[in-house]
Amino acid sequence: MTGPVPELEDRAVTCAERLCEADRVLLTSHIDADGLTSAAIAAQALERASIPFETVFKKQLDDQAIADIAATDYDTVLFTDFGSGQLDIIGAHEDAGDFTPVIADHHQPADRETEYHLNPLLFGINGASELSGAGASYVLARALAEVSDNEPDPSVAADGGTVTASGTANARADNRDLAALAVVGAVGDMQASGGELHGANAKIVAEGVDAGVLETGKDLALYGKQTRPLPKLLEYATDVHIPGISNDENGALRFLDGLDLELKRDGEWRRWSGLTNEEKQTVASALVRRAVSSGVPAKKIEGLVSTAYVLPEEPAGTELRDASEFSTLLNATARYERADVGLGVCLGDRDGALERARKLLRNHRRNLSEGIDLVTREGVTHEDNVQWFHAGDRIRETIVGIVAGMAMGNEGISRSKPIIAFAEKRAERESATANRSDDVPAADEEIKVSARGTHSLVRKGLDLSAVMGQASRAVDGDGGGHDVAAGATIPKGNEDEFIERADEIVGDQLS
Structure with missing residues (x-):
C-alpha cells in the first residue's frame, strides 16, 4: 500500500513499527486546531491498532513540559504538532534513557535528529503550506493501519454502516476516514493559501473525497456559510472589503433586500448553506457587481471565490460541516484550557462536548471582538x-x-x-x-x-x-x-x- 505522501512513507512505517512495539504510549500534542486534530487522528489510529495510550496537551513544549513528560513512567512518547523544534531538549532525555520519542510534526526542526522523526521538511516538503501537523499525523495513521497486526472488521464502513456490494473501499480499515480531520487541521493552520490546499495536503484531500468523508467545490470565500444568517455573513466578510456591505449592518441588509430572492423563511433569515445553487449564483454575481462598481481591485475580487471543504457526514447548518468553521470551534476550546472538549468533538462526541464547545466558541468570538477593538482603538x-x-x-x-x-x-x-x-x-x-x-x-x-x-x-x-x-x-x-x-x-x-x-x-x- 502506498501512503498519501510517498516521500514520507518509509519514515512513517518506521515510526509506526516502533509504536506497535510499545506496551503503551503517552500521546502529547499542541492545543490549537491543528494540534487537536493531530491528537484525534493519532488517538484513533492507536486505538484501532490496539495500542494502549494516554493523552496530554501542552500550550508550549518547553524545558519544564518535557521534564514533566520524562518524569512519567512511559517509555514511548508520541509528539504530534510539536517536538521537532525541541529536538535538542527531547534528545537529551532520550540519551538519558527517559523515553523514546516518536515525532509527527511539521515545524522547523532543531539541529538534532532522532530515529523516529516524521516531518515533511526533512523530505523537501514545505511544512508551512503543504502539510500540517494533522497531515503528518494522518500519514502516520495510514502507516499504522498498514503495519498493525490488528485487523478491523472489513464489513464496517467509515460511517459505521456496512460496505456496499459494489466493493466500496473500507476507509476505516486503512484510516482514510481520518482525512477529514487532517483537512480541518490544515485549514485551521492557515495552509489554504490562495483559497485552497496544495501539495501533500491536496493528496490527503483526494483520499478523503475517495473515502466519502470530504466534498470539495468552488464556493463563496466567506466564513460562516453554514451557521451565519445571510446579513451577518456579508457584514462580517472583511477579507475582501466591499464598500457599503462589509462592516456595515444596514448596508448588508439593503444589499440583500435588493435581490429578487426568498431570503427569509418562517420569519428567519436563511443561511448560505440552505440556498440553492441558482440562489447562490444570484448573490455571488450581485456581490461581484457591487465590488466592481465600488472600485475593488480585480485581484481582490478573485478572492471572493475559493475551494470549500465540506464534511458530508456532519449535519448541514452546523459548524462541523465546514472545515473552516470546525477549526474555529476547536480553537475556542483548548485556548481556554478545555482541550478535552475539543478532542471529544473530534472523536465524535456530539452531545456534551459539542455543546460545551459551542459555549466556548461564543466566548471566544466575544474575546476576539473585544481584543480587535482594543488594538484598533489604541x-x-x-x-x-x-x-x-x-x-x-x-x-x-x-x-x-x-x-x-x-x-x-x-x-x-x-x-x-x-x-x-x-x-x-x-x-x-x-x-x-x-x-x-x-x-x-x-x-x-x-x-x-x-x-x-x-x-x-x-x-x-x-x-x-x-x-x-x-x-x-x-x-x-x-x-x-x-x-x-x-x-x-x-x-x-x-x-x-x-x-x-x-x-x-x-x-x-x-x-
Whole structure:
C-alpha cells in the first residue's frame, strides 16, 4: 500500500513499527486546531491498532513540559504538532534513557535528529503550506493501519454502516476516514493559501473525497456559510472589503433586500448553506457587481471565490460541516484550557462536548471582538519594518496572535508589515488527562510573543519562524513556528530589545 505522501512513507512505517512495539504510549500534542486534530487522528489510529495510550496537551513544549513528560513512567512518547523544534531538549532525555520519542510534526526542526522523526521538511516538503501537523499525523495513521497486526472488521464502513456490494473501499480499515480531520487541521493552520490546499495536503484531500468523508467545490470565500444568517455573513466578510456591505449592518441588509430572492423563511433569515445553487449564483454575481462598481481591485475580487471543504457526514447548518468553521470551534476550546472538549468533538462526541464547545466558541468570538477593538482603538507602534502592540493582561496569551492577525488592515494597522503582539504569560496548570484547569494568576517572569504576516510578505522573503527564533534567543528566550505565523516566549522586561532585533531581521529578509 502506498501512503498519501510517498516521500514520507518509509519514515512513517518506521515510526509506526516502533509504536506497535510499545506496551503503551503517552500521546502529547499542541492545543490549537491543528494540534487537536493531530491528537484525534493519532488517538484513533492507536486505538484501532490496539495500542494502549494516554493523552496530554501542552500550550508550549518547553524545558519544564518535557521534564514533566520524562518524569512519567512511559517509555514511548508520541509528539504530534510539536517536538521537532525541541529536538535538542527531547534528545537529551532520550540519551538519558527517559523515553523514546516518536515525532509527527511539521515545524522547523532543531539541529538534532532522532530515529523516529516524521516531518515533511526533512523530505523537501514545505511544512508551512503543504502539510500540517494533522497531515503528518494522518500519514502516520495510514502507516499504522498498514503495519498493525490488528485487523478491523472489513464489513464496517467509515460511517459505521456496512460496505456496499459494489466493493466500496473500507476507509476505516486503512484510516482514510481520518482525512477529514487532517483537512480541518490544515485549514485551521492557515495552509489554504490562495483559497485552497496544495501539495501533500491536496493528496490527503483526494483520499478523503475517495473515502466519502470530504466534498470539495468552488464556493463563496466567506466564513460562516453554514451557521451565519445571510446579513451577518456579508457584514462580517472583511477579507475582501466591499464598500457599503462589509462592516456595515444596514448596508448588508439593503444589499440583500435588493435581490429578487426568498431570503427569509418562517420569519428567519436563511443561511448560505440552505440556498440553492441558482440562489447562490444570484448573490455571488450581485456581490461581484457591487465590488466592481465600488472600485475593488480585480485581484481582490478573485478572492471572493475559493475551494470549500465540506464534511458530508456532519449535519448541514452546523459548524462541523465546514472545515473552516470546525477549526474555529476547536480553537475556542483548548485556548481556554478545555482541550478535552475539543478532542471529544473530534472523536465524535456530539452531545456534551459539542455543546460545551459551542459555549466556548461564543466566548471566544466575544474575546476576539473585544481584543480587535482594543488594538484598533489604541493603535500599534510602527518601526521601520515591523509594527507591534503590548496587550499586557488585557488579551489572553492564547488568542493574542489571532487578534493580531485579524486586526491587520484595520485603521492604522498595516498589511505591508508583519505585526508582533506581546501578552503576559499565564502560569500553566495541567493534569495528565487534560482535564480543565482553573484560572491561575499570570506569570510575572515571562512574556508571550506572537507574530503574524501575510502570504504576500512571505513571497517577498519574510520568515517569521526565523525572526521569532533569532530575536527571542538574543534575549534569553526561545521561539519558532512558520514563515507566516510564529511565536516565542521571552523574559519580561526584554520587549524593547526583542523588537529592535526583530525589526533588524525583518529588514534584512525583505531588503
